[in-house]
Amino acid sequence: MRILIVDDEPLELEQLRYLIREKYPLCEIKEAEDAAVAKRLLADYSFQLALIDIHLPGEDGLNLCAYIKENYKTECMMITAYQEFDYARRSIKLQVMDYLTKPVIAKELYQALDHYISHFGGNHLSPEINQVMEHIHQHYACKLNLQELGSFIHVSPSYLSRKFTEETGKNFQEYVVEFRIEKAKELIKQNPFLSMGIIAERTGFSSQNHFSTSFKKYTGVSPSVYKEKEKNV
Incomplete structure (x- = not known):
């Protein structure tokens, strides 16, 4: 499974990468600090899942999610440090897989990823x-x-x-x-x-x-x- 992480905070990227590889070592992870870099990666690689911070420099994460939904068969999970109702409402409207708040807790991340795998697969090893x-x-x-x-x-x-x-x-x-x-x-x-x-x-x-x-x-x-x-x- 290939995962795209989009976040402009290096420490958040490092934490998410570490947590994912700790439990899902087979996952291939690509990283982007903003929507522009994410779009270039999306054009070059096929991603099954994208973890996107809502607050990004330039185009925000929700608009990026809408772009992904319109152009790719990639599921999205939104991540934010702000528990604002409007963000949750827009995320629901975009039919995102999950909505996580920072700091991301390992248990919640693993539950979200397990939910994705149970619905869409991701470990087809013999x-x-x-x-x-x-x-x-x-x-x-x-x-x-x-x-x-x-x-x-x-x-x-x-x-x-x-x-x-x-x-x-x-x-x-x-x-x-x-x-x-x-x-x-x-x-x-x-x-x-x-x-x-x-x-x-x-x-x-x-x-x-x-x-x-x-x-x-x-x-x-x-x-x-x-x-x-x-x-x-």
Whole structure:
């Protein structure tokens, strides 16, 4: 499932991205800080769901939602820090999936996303790939390869590789690295005094250099720069 988050507040974007990936690691997330950027992303990608802040610079979120409803088969959830009746009334008129208030509470967000998935789908994984995903999530700190996982679910490595890519939209190695990076980001936030070598080891990277290279490729910054940014949040 591909989700578009539209919010001009970096901390809100970070929180929503973290919460969604924590429970729905397969979701692909794109972000926009205003309606103009969102419209460009909508033209380039197919989104199943959009989470939109009502108060955006320029065109507001409700007008963006109306545009999406008119032009795309994308469901919308509205997010706002203001509990004003007019916003709720306009949201209902637009037939949005849900209406969340800031600060977004994890339980409420998950209820809204579960409601969407139960009505429209979003996790169409086969039993074999579900098993593989569970194994990755539980053993990401260990060595993982297609041959061992193929034996685990009684299929060939080539079949598993093809099936994994078809169902998740990512190749096996790419998904494992991205999941490990997300876990590394959690460790950096929760344990700022851990060395990068220990974080690399705890998240399954073969070396600190491999960890640093992968982290920068995935996030755009080195682990140490990310750590400094988190200190200043």
